[in-house]
Amino acid sequence: MDAIQNAAKLLASSRCPVFTLDTDVHGTRSAIALIERLGGAYDHALGDVLAKEVTLFTDHGGMFTTPGEARRRSSLIILVGDIPAAHHDMLLSWAGTQPDLGDRGKRTWFHIHGEMNAAAKLARQLKAVSLGAEGLSLGGALAVLRAQLQDRQVARSLGGIEQFRKALAKSQFPVFVFSGTSGDAPGLAMLQGLIADLNRKGRASSVFLPADDDAWGTALTSLWMTGFPTRTGFSNSLPSYDPVRWDVQRMIRDKEADLHVWVSSRGGETPPRGGTAAVISLSRTEAPASGAAVTIAVGKPGVDHDGVAYSSRIGTFRALAATAPSPLPSVANIVRQLANSLPGRKALPC
Known part of the structure; x- marks a missing residue:
């Protein structure tokens, strides 16, 4: 719970939070709803490849x-x-x-x-x-x-x-x-x-056939929630799509962002180093992420808990049943806890 409170404090004090997303549909939807409330921007971990496909x-x-x-x-x-x-x-x-x-x-x-x-x-x-x-x-x-x-x-x-x-x-x-x-x-x-x-x-x-099914699923989820794919921001409360302006890694390099929220339920992925932005890591990990101010462990959809992901084989989304259920929480669960810990305590719509 201390990690949730510490992460919420960083989110509440940030003037330009950016999110890197790499999770399933439920996690992506919850994260985008939180980003909208914070006036932040988001991209995918495979942002350059995904932007080319988009x-x-x-x-x-x-x-x-x-x-x-x-x-x-x-x-x-x-x-x-x-x-x-x-x-x-x-x-x-x-x-x-x-x-x-x-x-x-x-x-x-x-x-x-x-x-x-x-x-x-x-x-x-x-x-x-x-x-x-x-x-x-x-x-x-x-x-x-x-x-x-x-x-x-x-x-x-x-x-x-x-x-x-x-x-x-x-x-x-x-x-x-x-x-x-x-x-x-x-x-x-x-x-x-x-x-x-x-x-x-x-x-x-x-x-x-997308380079990465999960990345393409994130783009489609973003599309139905905002009307735009990834590399979308909410600087004026309304979504705006700009593949250059909202390139999260560029924003971190150019010191435009003061907080980077790394969301990866894939496992084995770590936040990229560099930049001056503080880092909150939501990762499938047993150890604190290197360089992160706060690390919160999350489960992997289809392994630790049920989920929904894109499948290019069938050309649409499919349900994922947990193959090895564990106590690790889903990204969506953690994001909802973060939202409830922010000033105002307004529940997310999804």
């Missing part, structure tokens, strides 16, 4: 489907650049099946890439036909592919292009699988332009 949706948009739809309807899957290792097992499981809706032929695979990289191993396992050329980046390969499919002149042709044309002609629903780590923002925008071209004559879509 940019594709906020700046460009695109055509997307779910992994389940792709598995059941598409006989032509095209990998785009690197795919995070967390998703390899799912894609390999698709290789042993064939569509039972729409396209019913044998599934074929292609891989659009720049210089060969870590994704090459997955592509080989899937026996994917290579779509690339020496010296071309992924963005360059996508641009050349888009041009060639429009029968435009190009300085360099991609290997495997004729096989791809034939596969496209047979497929009723080609699907491009990509991640925010697949390439830069212009390259991913080029990918969506290519998909838009294909939809003028038929039907095509893409499956977005």
Whole structure:
């Protein structure tokens, strides 16, 4: 209880508190409600990667489907650049099946890439036909592919292009699988332009696989609570989204924040060092976090207690049952205690 009171005092005296979030839906909702009351700002622990993924949706948009739809309807899957290792097992499981809706032929695979990289191993396992050329980046390969499919002149042709044309002609629903780590923002925008071209004559879509499911779940939770993804602040009581202004690590480096609340139920993660801001750590740990003024131990959703998290495999949120229930409290429980210890004692709405 002393830790709760000490943390509440730091929160109450802070003029610019910032939060780094890495927890499940319940913890994220409670934290955002508290941040709104404090007039603070928040980001995710994987803020830079997540901001890049969010940019594709906020700046460009695109055509997307779910992994389940792709598995059941598409006989032509095209990998785009690197795919995070967390998703390899799912894609390999698709290789042993064939569509039972729409396209019913044998599934074929292609891989659009720049210089060969870590994704090459997955592509080989899937026996994917290579779509690339020496010296071309992924963005360059996508641009050349888009041009060639429009029968435009190009300085360099991609290997495997004729096989791809034939596969496209047979497929009723080609699907491009990509991640925010697949390439830069212009390259991913080029990918969506290519998909838009294909939809003028038929039907095509893409499956977005986030670099980290928990991070993407945090962005979606933020979106439904505030209308904005992470890197949102409440400086004037209303939410405002700015991926530069509310970059929490930048704010700490530039000494704009005087208090950093680190919230991580993942386990094994510690607050980054540096900066002059005081640190409150809500972590799955047995020892005080290095450099933190206050450390409060929390449980991990799906291990110590039940929770709700995003799953890219099903394309939505799923319930997590505790596999090893323990007395460790949830992030949501601790955040509610902090809110109740602040002046005014106003309960959180969630």
